[in-house]
Amino acid sequence: MKIKHEFSQSDIKAFEPENKIGLMATVNEENQAHITLITTLQARNEKELIWGQFSEGKSKANIKKNPKTAFAIMNLERKIWRGKALWKHQKQEGEEYIQFNKLPMWRYNSYFGIHTAHYMDLIETTEEQSLPVAGIALSAVLTKMAKSSASSKTEDRIMNNWTETFFNKLDTLKFLSYISEDGYPVIIPLLQCQAADSTRLVFNTQVYKEELLKIKADTVLTVFALSLDMKDVLVRGKFNGFNKHRGINLGSIDIDWVYNPMPPVAGQIYPEQKTETIAEF
Numbered sequence: 001m002k003i004k005h006e007f008s009q010s011d012i013k014a015f016e017p018e019n020k021i022g023l024m025a026t027v028n029e030e031n032q033a034h035i036t037l038i039t040t041l042q043a044r045n046e047k048e049l050i051w052g053q054f055s056e057g058k059s060k061a062n063i064k065k066n067p068k069t070a071f072a073i074m075n076l077e078r079k080i081w082r083g084k085a086l087w088k089h090q091k092q093e094g095e096e097y098i099q100f101n102k103l104p105m106w107r108y109n110s111y112f113g114i115h116t117a118h119y120m121d122l123i124e125t126t127e128e129q130s131l132p133v134a135g136i137a138l139s140a141v142l143t144k145m146a147k148s149s150a151s152s153k154t155e156d157r158i159m160n161n162w163t164e165t166f167f168n169k170l171d172t173l174k175f176l177s178y179i180s181e182d183g184y185p186v187i188i189p190l191l192q193c194q195a196a197d198s199t200r201l202v203f204n205t206q207v208y209k210e211e212l213l214k215i216k217a218d219t220v221l222t223v224f225a226l227s228l229d230m231k232d233v234l235v236r237g238k239f240n241g242f243n244k245h246r247g248i249n250l251g252s253i254d255i256d257w258v259y260n261p262m263p264p265v266a267g268q269i270y271p272e273q274k275t276e277t278i279a280e281f
Contacts, residue, residue, distance in 0.1 A: 002127050006046040011128065014075055015042040018103055023224065024051070025070040025177040025185035026062035033070075033177035033185045034058050035224035036261060037232055040100055040114070041073060047122045049085050052100035052114035055263045063087040069120065070185035072175060078133065083125030084184045090118045123184070131189065132207050139192035139206030140170055146204070146248040151197040158199045158255050158270050163233050167195040167225055176203075177222045178215065178239075188212065193223060201235070201253045205242070212251065217241035221253050224261075234259040 007015075015022075022041030025033050036059035040052040049071065053060060063069060067087035074080040092115065100114040159167070166172055176190040188211050193203040201223060205212045215221070219239045226232040237255040244250075258270040267273075 001129070003124050004127060005124055006122065007043045007125060008046075011081060011125075012043040012045070014079065014081075014128070015073055017075065019076055021072070021074040021173065021226065022051070023072040023175060023187060024059060025187050025222075026059045027066040027068055027179060027183070027185060028058065028062050029065065031179055032220050032236060033179055033222040034062055035175060035177050035187070035222055035234060037224075037226060037230070040103075041071060043122075044096070044119070049120045049122060050096050051118050051120075052096075053090075053116040053118060054114050055266070057261065057266045058259075063118075066183075067120075068184045070177065070187045072187040072189070074131065078131040079128050080131055080189065081126055081128060082187055084123040085120040086123055087118065087120045090116050092116050131191075135207040136189075136191045139204040140194070142204040142206060142248050143192050143194050143202060143250065146245040146250055147194055147196045147202045149245040150200070150202045150243070150250050150252055152200045152254065154197075154199055156199055159195065159235065159258060160198075160269075163235075163258065163269075164195045164198055166227070166231070166233060167193065167201065169227070171227070173226045173228075175224045175226075176212075177224070178219050186211075190223060193225075196252065199255055201237070201255065202245075202250045205249055205251065213242070215239055215251070223253065230262075232261050234261050 022038045024038050025035045028034050038051045044050045069085050072082045096117040174190045174193045176188045177185050180186045188208050196202045221239045222236045224234050235255050236257040237253045240252045242251050259268050
């Protein structure tokens, strides 16, 4: 995987369409990765990225405290770019702010538009890569064959039925993130990932093997699952390392946190947060 430090003109052009997957990983206060879908993410020039904000969420709070981010962009041709960037400032006016609000998705939106434009310096990026579809399909089949023997054997439930089923759909896109030694998040495509049960995710290493095998046991991993109709869910848990199940190498993650990133009201699902009745005003 070749790394470079500026975007080419073809990269910049490829990032322009609204119809793409744009992901940004940030670092939370516990030094854990958080992934957000940002379809407005694009290159401003060879060394800068910009994106427009229309809703509130954990990622926007995270970057104000720690500006180190990772990004992934995948277009409709299944070409993917990944890299690292450093958030530097935001504006609520100016050329990019106007540009975002002229996009069809936001120009005719009666309820909300882009209210803030964010600017980031590019640290590094991969060259354009094709998503390894054949390898992903094989890895998904191997994961499916072995996952039942990798279940946690517990009767506890963490992911609800919808979330567990969502992870097991082969057309659900999944991406893994964790914090690397340099303090920046890393994003790795993990489309083969599936739920072994309500508390554990598993994945085979047929694709992105070199990157996945670098992850150490006990690392806190975050996995973002997304469908093409823009349903998504975010989970986090401890990585158990790699083990053979039915002769197939699987990594496993024990889930301890589930988050709904979808607007209009994003929020934590598990552990369940207590709500307090307001008795006085």
